[in-house]
Amino acid sequence: MGTALNIRQDFTADDLRQLARKSRDADWSRRLLALSVIYEGGSRSHAASIGGVGLQIIRDWVERFNQHGPDGLKTGKAKGREPLLNDKQRKALIEAVEKGPVPYLDGVVRWRLVDLVQWLWQEHRISVSRQTLGRELNAMGYRKLTARPKHHTQDSQVIEEFKKNFPAAVAEIATGAARGKQVEIWFQDEARIGQKNKITRRWARRGTRPSAPHDQRTRSAYIFGAICPKLGKAAALVMPWCDTYAMTQHLAEISRHVDENAHALLIMDQAGWHMSNNLVVPGNISILPLPPKSPELNPVENLWQFMRQNWLSNRVFKSYGDIVDHCCDAWRKLESQPWRIMSIGHRKWAHEF
Known part of the structure; x- marks a missing residue:
C-alpha cells in the first residue's frame, strides 16, 4: 500500500481549477486538474486517470508543486547543448x-x-x-552585405560637417534662388556600362562553379542619372562620352523633371565636367558639390550597384546600340518603380531634418 501524498495547504482545489480554466497550456491545465483531485481527498489512481499518467508521475507532480507551486507544473524547455562560444x-x-x-x-x-x-x-x-x-x-545579427564605396583618403570630419550644415544649405536656397517655391533635393552621378561587363553572384548547387558570359571588347556608354528620392522621380540620358557638353544636356533633362512651382537642389561630386565654367545650369537648378572623396554620400552610387547586379551584368552586348538599348530599358524600369528610388535613395541627413 502506497504512502499518503502530503500536499502544501496554501492552495485549494478551486484555486487549481481556476488556474486551469485561465491557462492556454493544455498540459499545465491537465496537471492542475489532476492535483485538484488530491486536494479533495481523491485517490492517486483517480488523479492519474485525469492526468493520463502513471501513479509515480502523480507523485513527481506533487513534489514539483510542493516545491515551486503551480509554476512547477509548467512544461520546461530542454536545456540543450552547451554553446560552443562563451x-x-x-x-x-x-x-x-x-x-x-x-x-x-x-x-x-x-x-x-x-x-x-x-x-x-x-x-x-x-x-x-x-x-x-x-x-x-x-x-548575433550579422549578414553578408555589399559594402558601400569609400575613398581610402577621405576626411570623415569634412563629411560629418557637410551633413551637419546641409539643412542650412537648403534654407539658403529656399530663401534665395527658390524664394516662394518648394525645394526638391536631387542627387546626380554617372556610370559607365560597357562590353567588358561585370559578373555577379548567382544561385547554384553547392560544390559546383557556375559560369556566366564575359566579353573582352571595349565599346561602352555612360548613363547620366539623377534621382529625387523624396518624390521618387528620376531623370537620365545615355551618352557616348562624359564631358561638359553631355553634363549640360543632362542638366536640361533634370530641369524638365522639376515641378513648375519647385526649385531643384542638385547634389553631385566635384568631377571636372560638373564644376566647369562652361556648364550651362538651368534657372530652376542650384548645384551643391559633395565633399571630395565621399562617394558614400551619393545614393546614386547604390543605384548603379543595384542596376548592375540585377539588370545589366552577366550580359554580352553586341554593339554600342545594344548597350544604349539595355541602359535605356534598365532606367525606364527604374522610373516605373518610384518606391525603389525612395528606398535606395533615402538618406536621414538629407530628408529628415
Missing part, C-alpha cells in the same frame, strides 16, 4: 568581424566563413563547422 569569445568574434582582416597577417582581404573558422581555431582553439558559425553570426 560571452568573451563571442565578443572577440564580433570585434574581428567589425575590424575586418589584416591582409599581411590573415592572408585575406575579406572574411569568409572558412577564414573565421580558421581564426577561431588559431585564437581560441575552438573547432566549429562553417554552418554552425554561420548560424552563430546570424543569431
